[in-house]
């Protein structure tokens with residue numbers, strides 16, 4: 526319990542005026558991320574400057590009240606969800622953004638949405654590669670907090686790979702603005718889910734737009750053949766920009782929704798190659814085409830951008846297509862060695878049947894990142910059973926040498942698995958870092974560490 530809540534709220538009102546939300550309906554929204562729900566915060570604060578963030582940290586210490594940083598709340602592991610009496614710090618008003626075409630970088634505050642960075646870079650022939658599917662709503666602060674990836678990450682890497690310089694406020698209220706050239710302290714904050722500091726700005730690297738792209742879709746009667754085709758093409762030297770996989774249940778759902786003539790009961794691969802040399806781009810795609818055909822795949826190759834867009838519609842339609850099957854879903858996120866993927870997909874399918882729940886699977890197959898989705902109707906199906914199944918899915922990944930999370934983070938959803946997934950020595954080191962950087966345990970408590 527916070528010692529003197531009234532004094533705390535008075536102080537918040539004095540410091541932030543209308544930018545502190547105290548009314549029930551407004552605050553209630555901040556209990557949620559995209560799938561999880563926690564406690565209603567004591568207050569929600571919308572800071573606009575790093576000095577205001579510093580003031581919040583001091584106040585948090587004086588009153589012993591935790592801070593829960595939050596971007597767009599599109600997270601899928603409960604990172605931005607308060608678990609006890611806390612102040613939610615919503616960074617959505619810190620949205621300054623400057624592109625520097627000379628250095629091919631951008632300086633952005635944490636509330637800038639992912640998509641806006643690329644939009645601002647486009648007039649200079651540049652783009653920002655990390656592309657979580659939530660890129661229109663998710664923020665840079667949240668992307669750094671989770672080290673978000675996306676379809677382009679097989680070739681281009683994840684959010685942390687584009688971070689050059691980071692500004693943050695630590696638990697002592699000090700501001701740091703550091704690059705990564707000596708001790709990589711910014712790297713420590715990447716993926717720390719708001720538990721080590723509050724990010725107030727970042728310089729990110731931009732890349733020139735590739736001049737050419739080529740796309741194909743391949744359909745396989747068996748997941749094994751699809752995974753093998755991908756592995757062979759990569760071994761032969763193909764580095765596709767995007768490699769997306771949909772299992773047969775997912776393909777059926779998309780076909781029911783779009784009626785684009787996809788054969789039922791087939792697993793689907795979408796691949797895109799890109800680069801500045803048009804011949805190389807086509808050659809790389811040809812490697813994928815040849816291996817797919819050799820393994821019994823049916824291949825559709827896009828002849829132009831319009832056809833490519835039409836093929837990618839299948840991937841973009843996944844969310845609405847699944848929404849027609851059941852109103853709710855838990856979007857799991859595991860990563861396994863690519864060679865284990867067929868077996869993992871089969872085991873998860875079998876688990877879904879054993880639990881009597883609908884499970885569909887898709888993901889970024891290049892890096893073995895799989896998103897088994899459990900679809901359910903809370904009026905007819907037990908949510909407890911859904912979470913039990915989600916936990917079994919994590920165990921399948923761990924049994925096959927995989928990891929707890931490919932890109933969505935640990936949050937509070939998976940923290941209890943940290944003991945199973947991480948060796949005691951590493952866990953001890955993580956705890957020591959947390960203790961050193963947040964000795965009062967006021968930064969996003971209850972997340973990541975078991």
Ligand SMILES: Cc1cc2nc3c(=O)[nH]c(=O)nc-3n(C[C@H](O)[C@H](O)[C@H](O)COP(=O)(O)OP(=O)(O)OC[C@H]3O[C@@H](n4cnc5c(N)ncnc54)[C@H](O)[C@@H]3O)c2cc1C
Nearest residue numbers: 596597598599600604658659664666667668670674719724
């Ligand atoms: C439809 C959909 C598709 C998605 N697709 C992908 C995908 O392809 N790839 C992927 O990686 N994720 C994906 N996600 C998950 C989610 O969008 C990402 O994790 C994203 O990075 C979260 O950004 P956010 O701004 O919503 O952050 P939030 O959910 O608000 O917060 C995420 C974490 O970051 C911390 N945080 C936020 N701001 C700060 C800050 N300024 N300082 C310190 N910590 C902070 C929070 O405390 C929390 O722990 C998807 C989600 C949805 C709903």
